[in-house]
Every structure is written in C-alpha cells, then in structure tokens.
Amino acid sequence: MACYHGNPVSRGIVIGNVLLYKPYTPQVGGRQYADAIVERKTFYHTVVSAAQQELEQLAGKLQTDFPDKAAILMAQRALLTDVVLEEEILYLLSREQPDVAIDTVYRKYAATMSELEDELLRERSMDFLDLNTRLLRICEGGRNVDLSRLESPAIIVTTDLLPSDTAGLDRKHTLGILAETGGENSHSAIIARSYGIPAILNVENITSFLSDGEQIVLDALDAKRGCVYTGLDETALDAYRRTAAQYAERLEQTRNYLGRDAITKDGTRVEILLNLSSGSNEELAYAEYADGVGLFRTEFLYMHAGKPPSEEEQYAVYSRVLRAFGGKPVILRTMDIGGDKELPYLSLPTEQNPFLGNRALRLSFSRPDLFHTQLRAALRAAKNGNIWIMFPMVTCMEDIDRAKQFVQKAHDELLKQGQTIACYKLGAMIEVPSIALLSTQLAQEVDFASIGTNDLCQYLTAADRMNPDVARYYQSYHPALLQVLGQIADAFNAAGKPLGICGELGGDQKATELLIGLGFRKLSMGVEALAAVKRTVCNLESKTAQRVAQTALRLRTADEILDYLLMKRG
Amino acid sequence: MYSKTTTIRNKTGLHMRPATEFVAVANQFRSQIQIGRAGTDDAGNAKSLVMLLKLALTQDTLAELRAEGPDEQEAVDTLVSMIDNGFDDIGSMPHNP
Structure with missing residues (x-):
C-alpha cells in the first residue's frame, strides 16, 4: 500500500480506476509545412478554422449546463481571428513556418497578459496558452483527445488540466481528478467543485506513480489534506466503500432536507436552530435553513485580540447576525469565559478547579465593566432583529436576580442617553444540576431557557471527559441526565415558556426521537447536523417518540439506553 | 477624425466577455x-x-475612443454608449449599427 498527499480542492471520496491523461505537448520547430509564403498562409487559415470548429462544438455541449464556460470558449474562438494577432502571425509567416509563427505570437501575448496587475485578466493568459496548444496540435495533425467522452467511469490522473480539457469534461464518467499542479482557484479546481467531482491537486509526480487502469482511493474528505491510496486489500477497500456510501448519503440528505421544515409525520413542528461560534459568512449562509439561532457564542470576540472587544465592535457583530436571521430568534449567550477558555489579558488567577471556579456568569459579575459593555451592545443591537439574551452557568435564583439588575442598569443608562431599545427576552442556560432541579421556579423568572447538555452531563456525573482516565464516566446517555432533561421539559412546558437544547445532544440524530418524546420542540446544532436532524424529525411520529422516551427513562444504564435507541432506529 | 472620452462603468472593467462584445461591435x-x-x-x-x-x-x-473613416462618428458614439451602459444588458446592444 502506498499513500500520496495533495491539496483537496473539491471535497468527496471515490474509489475507481485510473485514466492517465497525457495532455498533448507541442513540438515546435524543425518541421517544414510549406515553402511558399502563400501556402503557409493558406495552411494557417485552415488550422484556425479547424480550431474554431472544435471550440464551437465544445461550447455547444456546455451551453445548457455551463453557459459561463461556453462563453469563455466562444471568447477564445473570437481571439483566433483577432486582427492584431493575425497581422503579427501573417507577418511572421513570411520568414517562419506556421507552428513557429503561432507559438511565437501566442506565447508573447500569454506573457503580456500574465504581467497585468488585474488578477482576473492575468488568468486570461491561460487562454492564449490553451489556444496555442490547440493550434499546434492541429498543425501536427493531432486529434482532440476527448475527455468529454470517456468509455467507462474513471479517475483522471494528469500533470495539469487546461481550461479546454476541464470545460468539456465528461461529468457522468469522471469519478475524480488528480493533478500534479494547480491550486485552490485554478481552472481545474473551480470546475471540479462546480461539477461536484472530488479532486486533489498538487500531488507531486502522481502520473509517474500510477498506471492506467489501476484501482485507487481518492480521499478528499479532509479539508486540509487529500490522500491517494494505492494497493489496498479488499478489507481496506471495503472500509473506504462504506465511507464513500456514508458520504454520498450525507450529501443526499443535505440536498433533500436542508430547505424543509422539521415536522413529524403526525404534524408536530420542531424548531431547528443553529449554534454559531463566530457569526462568519460561512455560518450565516445557513440562516435560511434554520428557524433561528439556539446558541450564539460570543467568546470569539474576546479571544481574537489582546484586549476585550469594544461596545461598537460587539454592536456591529451582533447586529450583523441579527439581520442575517431577519425576525427569527437569536439566542445570544453572554461571555462564557473561564473554565477551559482562558484569556491572558484578564490575568485570571490559576484555579484548582476551573470548572467549579470563577467562570461564565460568575466572571461577568466579577468584571462588571466587561459585562456592562456586552449588555449595552446587545440591547442596542435589539432593534436589528429578535434578540434573546441568555446567561451561562446560572446556579441559583440570586444569579438571575443579579443578572437582571445588570441588564436594567444598561437599559436605563441607554434610555437616559436617548437611545431607543427594542424588545428582547432574558433567559438562562441550564447546565448546572442545582438550577436544573429548580426548573419550576426558574421558569417563573425567565422568558426562556436552553440546556447545555455537555456541561450538565459533566457536572451531573462529576467526570471530565477530556481526562481519558475518567472519560468513561461522562455518559451522554446517562439515565440521570435523561431524568433531569425530562423534568426540565415538564417544568417549562407547564409554564408555557420556550425551552431548547443547545449541547451536543441537540445535533445528535440518535437522540432526536428521545428528545422529542421528552417534550423538546427546539433543537440547536452546528450547521453540519442540520439536514440530518431535519430528516430524522420528518421521519418520526411524536406519539411513538413519547413511548420511546418513556421506555428509555426506565432503563438502567447509558449503554442500555443507547442500544435501545440504536435498535429503534434500525 | 472624431473622438470622445468616457469612464468605464462596469465593475469588472473591460474583461473577456464585455471586451469580446465590444470588439465584435467595433469590427462592424x-x-x-x-x-x-x-x-x-x-x-x-x-x-x-x-x-x-x-x-x-x-x-x-x-477611456478615449477615436475613429477615422467614413463612419467615424457613428462608430465612436455606438462604442461609447456601449461602455456607458455598463455592458449590463449586452443582449440589447445593437449588433448591426
């Protein structure tokens, strides 16, 4: 077995046979096409019109699916008869053979273009080289090697792909692309992504390591490192086939369920919310597929610079996120710093038990300057959307009272300064057992709550999951966690207050039915889980889910519960 | 000789496609x-x-356009209006001016 690495420019995984594609390499000079100048000119015109025909045919094939690519080829076709180019070539033909004349002029312009400042125009240099190759091949009488019509499915392995190679690519039969050169934004990369063909570029000398027809695995699942495996045995191949099948299934889910609402078969609407950790454009791009934000972590604002974020900086970020979600609720969690998230500029003392120490809301209370600034920014941003402010690490009712006083202070101050403040909600994150057990009282004091199952599980089981010696005590399906989740859901549903789950369990498809059965109607998760959880919801019944939850609540161990859930899912 | 100046409006400037359209019209x-x-x-x-x-x-x-010949004014005016329209609506450009 051997493994080669490269740049995974288009994601996916595929197992297939190699098609070594050796692009035509021009031989210029040393050949006598015609003696008389007139004959050379006639020959040149024949070559040009043949090239025009090839480009027209290629463009014709692409017109429907890829009008952009067709347009580029038609522009190339127009270049062929460019007055200036033609003038220079015809002039050279008086003393050179056609291939030399063509090569000289096209290379000259390719070089000129590659020196331009404008990046997009610089890339056009490729068009001149592409045309040059096409013309020289026709000069030599070479056929157009046709990647647009492969005989059987194959992974194309080559040194580099010219735009005209990729443009005409046979989509149905091209399983993947491997090339020795090319970057993230090369022609090959762009077309591979738009066709959805997995591709790894910049794989050194790959054409000399692989032979035609050889079976390989092209693994471009990792965003940073693409791997090509050869000489795998059947067991290994089977493992990759399974991975490939799972990946294909995930892709299909994404396509089919992403845009749907999550409604059970018997009509129960479940809100699917997003966990955001940076508010980047990448995350916000999913806004239309979610019912809101179940957890907007604000820590990143405090992490990236050597000082705390200003009110204006926070206001801008919060407003941007709120606007992206239109009127959908966005749960903004105030800073959750301390514990495992340290900040040098705060120079916090080292603690014996950071997770039991001065973290999150507790830290906010001990740094009123930071807390006040964050609350001012959040309250001001309220007018740009539907903001729900949530406090992390609430342990007792006094925490809620105190946090509300902070909000009131920021609110009054802003009003005094003539600012208008739109509506907002205040809520608690339930992640400490003490407040979980007080859910009934809590529900009277807050507008909403959301459960952080990771910390709640850690505090319930007294186990640090990062510590390998005790990680097995941290059980996401611990019966005690289930009991607590059920109690919280009952308390909030009885009070008619919104309740969500924003820990890992919220995006865990195995837990979806159980959570719905326990009475949860808001699940929050990372973008990668959206489609899968929506699919799970759409394929279950809330009545059955209730029975599943009742059964699960009677089981003795986390393993029994997990086995039962897996069995139910089939 | 007839000439006119105008400012390139469209965001991408005279890139491949607008330039191709422009040249096609100029050649008429x-x-x-x-x-x-x-x-x-x-x-x-x-x-x-x-x-x-x-x-x-x-x-x-x-940009400055100058033309010399029997249809110099029409040529410059047509091409300038093409630039001024920002190539947004290439389809409606006069192909047979």
Whole structure:
C-alpha cells in the first residue's frame, strides 16, 4: 500500500480506476509545412478554422449546463481571428513556418497578459496558452483527445488540466481528478467543485506513480489534506466503500432536507436552530435553513485580540447576525469565559478547579465593566432583529436576580442617553444540576431557557471527559441526565415558556426521537447536523417518540439506553 | 477624425466577455478605431480583443475612443454608449449599427 498527499480542492471520496491523461505537448520547430509564403498562409487559415470548429462544438455541449464556460470558449474562438494577432502571425509567416509563427505570437501575448496587475485578466493568459496548444496540435495533425467522452467511469490522473480539457469534461464518467499542479482557484479546481467531482491537486509526480487502469482511493474528505491510496486489500477497500456510501448519503440528505421544515409525520413542528461560534459568512449562509439561532457564542470576540472587544465592535457583530436571521430568534449567550477558555489579558488567577471556579456568569459579575459593555451592545443591537439574551452557568435564583439588575442598569443608562431599545427576552442556560432541579421556579423568572447538555452531563456525573482516565464516566446517555432533561421539559412546558437544547445532544440524530418524546420542540446544532436532524424529525411520529422516551427513562444504564435507541432506529 | 472620452462603468472593467462584445461591435465599422487611456499614449486597435485585454481598462478608468473613416462618428458614439451602459444588458446592444 502506498499513500500520496495533495491539496483537496473539491471535497468527496471515490474509489475507481485510473485514466492517465497525457495532455498533448507541442513540438515546435524543425518541421517544414510549406515553402511558399502563400501556402503557409493558406495552411494557417485552415488550422484556425479547424480550431474554431472544435471550440464551437465544445461550447455547444456546455451551453445548457455551463453557459459561463461556453462563453469563455466562444471568447477564445473570437481571439483566433483577432486582427492584431493575425497581422503579427501573417507577418511572421513570411520568414517562419506556421507552428513557429503561432507559438511565437501566442506565447508573447500569454506573457503580456500574465504581467497585468488585474488578477482576473492575468488568468486570461491561460487562454492564449490553451489556444496555442490547440493550434499546434492541429498543425501536427493531432486529434482532440476527448475527455468529454470517456468509455467507462474513471479517475483522471494528469500533470495539469487546461481550461479546454476541464470545460468539456465528461461529468457522468469522471469519478475524480488528480493533478500534479494547480491550486485552490485554478481552472481545474473551480470546475471540479462546480461539477461536484472530488479532486486533489498538487500531488507531486502522481502520473509517474500510477498506471492506467489501476484501482485507487481518492480521499478528499479532509479539508486540509487529500490522500491517494494505492494497493489496498479488499478489507481496506471495503472500509473506504462504506465511507464513500456514508458520504454520498450525507450529501443526499443535505440536498433533500436542508430547505424543509422539521415536522413529524403526525404534524408536530420542531424548531431547528443553529449554534454559531463566530457569526462568519460561512455560518450565516445557513440562516435560511434554520428557524433561528439556539446558541450564539460570543467568546470569539474576546479571544481574537489582546484586549476585550469594544461596545461598537460587539454592536456591529451582533447586529450583523441579527439581520442575517431577519425576525427569527437569536439566542445570544453572554461571555462564557473561564473554565477551559482562558484569556491572558484578564490575568485570571490559576484555579484548582476551573470548572467549579470563577467562570461564565460568575466572571461577568466579577468584571462588571466587561459585562456592562456586552449588555449595552446587545440591547442596542435589539432593534436589528429578535434578540434573546441568555446567561451561562446560572446556579441559583440570586444569579438571575443579579443578572437582571445588570441588564436594567444598561437599559436605563441607554434610555437616559436617548437611545431607543427594542424588545428582547432574558433567559438562562441550564447546565448546572442545582438550577436544573429548580426548573419550576426558574421558569417563573425567565422568558426562556436552553440546556447545555455537555456541561450538565459533566457536572451531573462529576467526570471530565477530556481526562481519558475518567472519560468513561461522562455518559451522554446517562439515565440521570435523561431524568433531569425530562423534568426540565415538564417544568417549562407547564409554564408555557420556550425551552431548547443547545449541547451536543441537540445535533445528535440518535437522540432526536428521545428528545422529542421528552417534550423538546427546539433543537440547536452546528450547521453540519442540520439536514440530518431535519430528516430524522420528518421521519418520526411524536406519539411513538413519547413511548420511546418513556421506555428509555426506565432503563438502567447509558449503554442500555443507547442500544435501545440504536435498535429503534434500525 | 472624431473622438470622445468616457469612464468605464462596469465593475469588472473591460474583461473577456464585455471586451469580446465590444470588439465584435467595433469590427462592424469601416473606420479605423483606437481605444486608450485618456491623456496617455497607452492605446490600441479597438477592433482587437488582444489589444483591449492588454490595455486592462478597469472600472473608473477614463477611456478615449477615436475613429477615422467614413463612419467615424457613428462608430465612436455606438462604442461609447456601449461602455456607458455598463455592458449590463449586452443582449440589447445593437449588433448591426
């Protein structure tokens, strides 16, 4: 077995046979096409019109699916008869053979273009080289090697792909692309992504390591490192086939369920919310597929610079996120710093038990300057959307009272300064057992709550999951966690207050039915889980889910519960 | 000789596709047409895509068009209006001016 690495420019995984594609390499000079100048000119015109025909045919094939690519080829076709180019070539033909004349002029312009400042125009240099190759091949009488019509499915392995190679690519039969050169934004990369063909570029000398027809695995699942495996045995191949099948299934889910609402078969609407950790454009791009934000972590604002974020900086970020979600609720969690998230500029003392120490809301209370600034920014941003402010690490009712006083202070101050403040909600994150057990009282004091199952599980089981010696005590399906989740859901549903789950369990498809059965109607998760959880919801019944939850609540161990859930899912 | 100056409006400047359209229209006139950066010697044959690309007329560049020949005024006016329309609506450009 051997493994080669490269740049995974288009994601996916595929197992297939190699098609070594050796692009035509021009031989210029040393050949006598015609003696008389007139004959050379006639020959040149024949070559040009043949090239025009090839480009027209290629463009014709692409017109429907890829009008952009067709347009580029038609522009190339127009270049062929460019007055200036033609003038220079015809002039050279008086003393050179056609291939030399063509090569000289096209290379000259390719070089000129590659020196331009404008990046997009610089890339056009490729068009001149592409045309040059096409013309020289026709000069030599070479056929157009046709990647647009492969005989059987194959992974194309080559040194580099010219735009005209990729443009005409046979989509149905091209399983993947491997090339020795090319970057993230090369022609090959762009077309591979738009066709959805997995591709790894910049794989050194790959054409000399692989032979035609050889079976390989092209693994471009990792965003940073693409791997090509050869000489795998059947067991290994089977493992990759399974991975490939799972990946294909995930892709299909994404396509089919992403845009749907999550409604059970018997009509129960479940809100699917997003966990955001940076508010980047990448995350916000999913806004239309979610019912809101179940957890907007604000820590990143405090992490990236050597000082705390200003009110204006926070206001801008919060407003941007709120606007992206239109009127959908966005749960903004105030800073959750301390514990495992340290900040040098705060120079916090080292603690014996950071997770039991001065973290999150507790830290906010001990740094009123930071807390006040964050609350001012959040309250001001309220007018740009539907903001729900949530406090992390609430342990007792006094925490809620105190946090509300902070909000009131920021609110009054802003009003005094003539600012208008739109509506907002205040809520608690339930992640400490003490407040979980007080859910009934809590529900009277807050507008909403959301459960952080990771910390709640850690505090319930007294186990640090990062510590390998005790990680097995941290059980996401611990019966005690289930009991607590059920109690919280009952308390909030009885009070008619919104309740969500924003820990890992919220995006865990195995837990979806159980959570719905326990009475949860808001699940929050990372973008990668959206489609899968929506699919799970759409394929279950809330009545059955209730029975599943009742059964699960009677089981003795986390393993029994997990086995039962897996069995139910089939 | 007839000439006019105008500012390149469209965001991408005279890139491949707008330039191709531009050259196609320019080639329908009999006059000799030059396009260049106003106030400089940087100019070339407006009927040549190669020249146009080489000039790299990006957004906000002040371009000068000059033509000499039987249809010089019409040529310059047509091409200037093409630039002024920002190539947004290439389909409605006059192909047979």
